[in-house]
Amino acid sequence: MKVVVYPGDRWGCGSFRMIWPGEQCAAAGHDVHVVEKDRRSVRLVMERDTVRDVLVDDVDVVVLQRVTHAYMAQAVSVLRAMGVTVVVDVDDDLSSIHPSNPAWQVHRPGRGLHSWHNLAAACRDATLVTVSTPALLDVYARHGRGVVLPNYLPDHYYGVSRTDSDVVGWPGSFHSHPNDPEAVGGAVARLVDEGAQFVMRGDSSGAGKAFGLAADPVGGGVPIEEWPAAVASLGIGIAPLADTRFNSAKSWLKPLEMSACGVPWVASPRAEYRRLHAMGAGVLADRPRAWHRELKRLRESPALRQEMSEAGRAVAEQLRLQDHAWKWAEAWQQAYEIQQATPRSRVAV
Structure with a gap:
């Protein structure tokens, strides 16, 4: 099972949730590849504002973080229809950010291509949602396909x-x-x-x-x-x-x-x-x-x-993260099994 991890950034959230766990899983022998934002090979085939196809390397599981862009949110269901397992990781409830937080301006609906509504849609369509706290399951994984992966330290x-x-x-x-x-x-x-x-x-x-x-x-x-x-x-x-x-x-x-x-x-x-x-x-x-x-x-x-x-x-x-990184590998395996058991005809595109 080949897993490709796409962190949303290379700072705190991207490191704790994606980069460091991915590196630990790779070091443990799993086929996991962490691809930083400026090196992504994913390409979206667009028809106006609609994603019609996603060009991605041969991969079984794609792990995305904080999917707030409208086109990437659409890409989730397209990837799943192609048979690719899609995991979306979330570390905060973006729908309840304080208006004085600069992130509120970036993610509020109606301002541009990024919004917390897009994140909700991506999580709805994902094979599996991973979150840092139990409370986030009720926000992003009410469909039951969610796993809590607490933050640990390298x-x-x-x-x-x-x-x-x-x-x-x-x-x-x-x-x-x-x-x-x-x-x-x-x-x-x-x-x-x-x-x-x-x-x-x-x-x-x-x-x-x-x-x-x-x-x-x-x-x-x-x-x-x-x-x-x-x-x-x-x-x-x-x-x-x-x-x-x-x-x-x-x-x-x-x-x-x-x-x-x-x-x-x-x-x-x-x-x-x-x-x-x-x-x-x-x-x-x-x-x-x-x-x-x-x-x-x-x-x-x-x-x-x-x-x-x-x-x-x-x-x-x-x-310590090194003692708990197996939980990420286990969650990705669980997502793969869910995807394998889901007929492509049931994946909305």
């Missing part, structure tokens, strides 16, 4: 050196989390007034006002290869998520990254964060007073920071 997240401190930090970019600082209320501003240092690892433009600070915190993006070291540079991490439909389907990736890097963390009680906390990592805070209390405890206790750092690393050790 080896370079483990064993990263870290120097303890009481610096509080958020490993995230404000533009992609425009309403999440509201989860902490005035807790961060109160800590800063008490003498705490607050920083970000990611774009901090606009975050100062959102957290109630006099200025944007120190921040800035880093290459994906340097991200684990950037996360590890934090003394205490935060993972705030507002109580929204979009966030109810978010994965545990951010606190998991902090756990693997030995950073003690405080997070909002969203579903997947609760799941990771139940395994023994981090602490949850459901209101500003709790955020302030838990962060203050960590700032004032090096012993508590060390205890939580060790506990987080122990939990993250169970969630």
Whole structure:
């Protein structure tokens, strides 16, 4: 069974969901080929705005990510009618993105060829949909052809050196989390007034006002290869998520990254964060007073920071990608078997 994996990008989502799992499966002996976006050989044969044919190399399973383009969404059913298995992977509920998130403008229907409606159609027609959280199954795989593949971490997240401190930090970019600082209320501003240092690892433009600070915190993006070291540079991490439909389907990736890097963390009680906390990592805070209390405890206790750092690393050790990559291979095999059992006459084109 030949599998070709087409990541949607070469950054975070593309790496965690497609590139790194695909490479792990290939290393384990599976016939898996990861083809980055600028090297794709897929060609669409168009008749005006309709996809009539798809020219693709000899392949059994095509794995696509975040199919939001109208023509690629059409290509899903065309490929299936040709007998090709199509797996669509989704990591976020794009239909509920916050309007202040730049991705909302890109994916809102009616603006152009990309939309979350196209993604819904692609998932409807796909042989199998893979998602990062159970909540996403209800959004994109109500037809029952869905598998949850949680986010796991590659080896370079483990064993990263870290120097303890009481610096509080958020490993995230404000533009992609425009309403999440509201989860902490005035807790961060109160800590800063008490003498705490607050920083970000990611774009901090606009975050100062959102957290109630006099200025944007120190921040800035880093290459994906340097991200684990950037996360590890934090003394205490935060993972705030507002109580929204979009966030109810978010994965545990951010606190998991902090756990693997030995950073003690405080997070909002969203579903997947609760799941990771139940395994023994981090602490949850459901209101500003709790955020302030838990962060203050960590700032004032090096012993508590060390205890939580060790506990987080122990939990993250169970969630190495190399130990779970077989789940991707198993899902692709399941998709192939579904496709083989589906008469081509039943695939809508």
